[in-house]
Every structure is written in C-alpha cells, then in structure tokens.
Amino acid sequence: MRGGKQHNAVDIGAMTAGKAGDPVWSMEAGIVTAQTGNVNGGGLGVYVDHGNGIVSRYLHLSKISVAPGTMVTKGQIIGEMGGSNYDKNTGILNMAGYAVHLDFQIRINDQPTDPMKFFKKNDDPGLSSGGSPIMMNDKRQKVLAEAKKWLGQGKVRYVLGDRNPPGGTSDCSGFTQYVFRTSIGVQLGDWTGAQVGQGKQVPDINHAQPGDLIFYENPGHVAIYMGNQKMIHIGDNKGVQITGLNYTARGQHMTQIRNVID
Numbered sequence: 001m002r003g004g005k006q007h008n009a010v011d012i013g014a015m016t017a018g019k020a021g022d023p024v025w026s027m028e029a030g031i032v033t034a035q036t037g038n039v040n041g042g043g044l045g046v047y048v049d050h051g052n053g054i055v056s057r058y059l060h061l062s063k064i065s066v067a068p069g070t071m072v073t074k075g076q077i078i079g080e081m082g083g084s085n086y087d088k089n090t091g092i093l094n095m096a097g098y099a100v101h102l103d104f105q106i107r108i109n110d111q112p113t114d115p116m117k118f119f120k121k122n123d124d125p126g127l128s129s130g131g132s133p134i135m136m137n138d139k140r141q142k143v144l145a146e147a148k149k150w151l152g153q154g155k156v157r158y159v160l161g162d163r164n165p166p167g168g169t170s171d172c173s174g175f176t177q178y179v180f181r182t183s184i185g186v187q188l189g190d191w192t193g194a195q196v197g198q199g200k201q202v203p204d205i206n207h208a209q210p211g212d213l214i215f216y217e218n219p220g221h222v223a224i225y226m227g228n229q230k231m232i233h234i235g236d237n238k239g240v241q242i243t244g245l246n247y248t249a250r251g252q253h254m255t256q257i258r259n260v261i262d
Contacts, residue, residue, distance in 0.1 A: 021063075022081040024102055026072045027056050029141050031148065035064055046078050051140065051210040053228040055110075059103035071145035073138075109228060139184045139261050140211035146183035147224050147232045150175070150240040158234050163190070165240075172222050175234045176213060179224065186260055188213075192220040199260030205229075205245065208257050214245065216252035223247070225257070 030048040033055070045059040046066060062082030066072055081102050106115040150156050156165045156175070163174025170178065173192045180186040188195045196215050202208050210227040223233030226242065234240045235247070245254065 022100070023077045024058055024061060024079045024081055026058075026074060026076050026078050028074050029138060030056070030072060031141065031145055032066045032068050032070045032072060032078070034068055044079065044082065048072060048078070051144070051227040053109040055107045056115075057103075057105040057107065059105070060101060069145075069148060071141055137262070140209060142183040143179060143211040143224065143261070144226060144232070147175075147179045147240070150179075150234075151232070151242065153237075153239045153241075156234060156239050158236055158239065170234060172233055172235050175240065176222050176224060180260065184261070188260065192222050195222055195260075196256060196258065199258045202257035202259050205254075205257065209259065209261075211261050213258045213260060214254060215256045215258070216247055217255045221247065221252050 026048055028048075028050050030050040032046060033049045034045075034047040036045040036047070036059075044061040044064050045057060046061065046064055048056045048058075050056065058078060060082050061079040063080040064078070065080070066076075066078045072078060081100055104115055106113050150165050155168070157169050158171060159169040160171050161174075162169040162171055163177055164170060165175060165178050173188075173190070173195055176195060177188045177190065180188050188198055192215065195213060199213075202212055205225075208214070208225050210225055212225045214223045214225050214231055215221070216223075221233070221235055223231040223235075225231050229245055230242055231245055231247075232240065232242050233247075247254075
C-alpha cells in the first residue's frame with residue numbers, strides 16, 4: 001500500500017535521496033512498446049512487451065535509452081534510475097519526495113501481478129517457481145520486431161502476388177515470407193499453399209506462441225500470431241496491421257496454426 005492505495009510495483013533503489021543515473025536493465029528480451037511520463041512528475045517510463053500478454057514497466061527513470069519499436073535483449077540497459085521527484089535541472093531528487101529508485105511493474109493481459117515471481121536464483125528464462133509464463137525466445141522476438149517495422153497504412157500496399165515490402169507492395173504470404181527470411185533465415189515458400197505445409201501443426205490457439213503462422217480459408221490468408229489473441233498481417237488497403245483473430249472480412253475462418261520456428 002502507498003498513500004492508502006494498492007501499490008502494484010516493487011521499488012528498487014537507494015534508501016536515501018541522491019544523484020540519479022544508476023543503470024536500469026530489461027528483465028527479459030522483448031519489444032519496447034511505449035515511453036511515458038516526464039522527469040518532473042513521476043519520472044520517465046519504459047514499457048517492454050515480452051509476448052503472451054506479459055509487459056514489464058520501468059518507471060521513475062531520469063533517462064531513457066531505447067525507443068518504441070526497438071527489440072531489447074535480457075540485461076540490456078534501457079535507461080537510468082531517477083525517482084518520483086527528480087529535478088532534471090540539478091540531477092538531484094527533492095528530499096521531500098521518495099529517494100532514487102526504480103518503480104518496477106509486471107502486467108499480464110493488462111492486470112498487475114507480483115513482479116517477484118518472475119525472478120529465480122538461476123538464469124533459466126523459463127517458468128519460475130511461481131509458474132510464470134514462458135517468455136519468447138530470441139527467434140520469435142526477431143520475427144515480431146521485423147513484422148512491426150512495416151506497420152501503418154501507406155507503408156506497404158496490398159497487391160495480390162507481390163512479395164516486396166521494402167518496395168512498398170506485398171500480399172499476405174509475401175509479407176510472411178519476407179519477414180521470416182529477413183529476420184531468422186527461414187524459407188517459407190512463395191504462397192499460402194506452400195507455407196501451410198511448413199513446420200509442425202499447433203493443436204489450437206491456446207497452444208500457439210508468438211511467431212506462429214495462422215492460416216485462414218476461402219480464398220486463403222496467412223498471418224503472424226503475436227500472443228494475447230492478436231495477429232499482424234496484410235490483407236487489404238489498410239496495409240500491415242495488428243488485429244484480433246476473428247478475420248471474417250472476406251468470409252475467412254481460421255483453419256490451421258503452424259510452428260515454423262522450433
């Protein structure tokens with residue numbers, strides 16, 4: 001509790017006010033999704049998306065070292081420690097406020113959870129003793145990071161049969177083909193019918209991992225699963241976009257999920 005309210009974070013840092021600037025590291029690999037705040041009112045903040053609905057938040061920073069859309073690795077410096085009453089002009093905290101510290105939060109599907117259960121005595125990035133969800137491996141991170149580079153209407157135009165996002169045109173399978181080849185060197189094939197035969201089948205969406213391919217019927221569509229019931233794909237004049245899984249704009253329904261990464 002803090003100020004009579006639930007404080008859904010762990011405060012990490014010095015016990016007395018002083019100079020800000022201690023490095024802050026990312027707890028796991030992920031994609032920076034947001035910067036927030038300001039140094040004169042709560043400090044700067046960074047959000048990192050680790051997939052499977054897991055987002056870590058690093059608040060009360062005095063400096064941010066990464067930009068939204070950047071893929072970070074476990075242990076990478078993402079900023080510098082500050083505080084809730086950090087004075088950017090002097091570099092010193094106001095003694096009337098809290099001391100230098102990091103406000104560290106974990107959210108799963110946007111719900112706060114105990115951050116400490118994500119840490120273990122060893123360096124195993126898998127399940128913790130508290131049963132925390134597994135983070136994405138590096139290959140899956142790279143696939144999503146590459147796919148997100150092409151987000152936005154007008155950046156890539158949908159053209160059936162094209163497969164050249166850097167040239168500004170692609171269809172759905174051309175986009176997935178380019179993303180996987182460029183990010184992790186996986187060759188998927190030139191069209192949806194070829195790609196659906198790659199890798200191994202995933203039983204259902206509950207077993208899908210970020211980076212898996214999702215296939216739809218009539219006349220055929222492929223997308224990249226992002227976790228948390230979202231996918232990234234191109235299928236119309238909106239360009240590369242992130243949507244839910246219910247892709248029924250053209251009467252298409254999900255038919256198969258394929259793991260082509262591991």
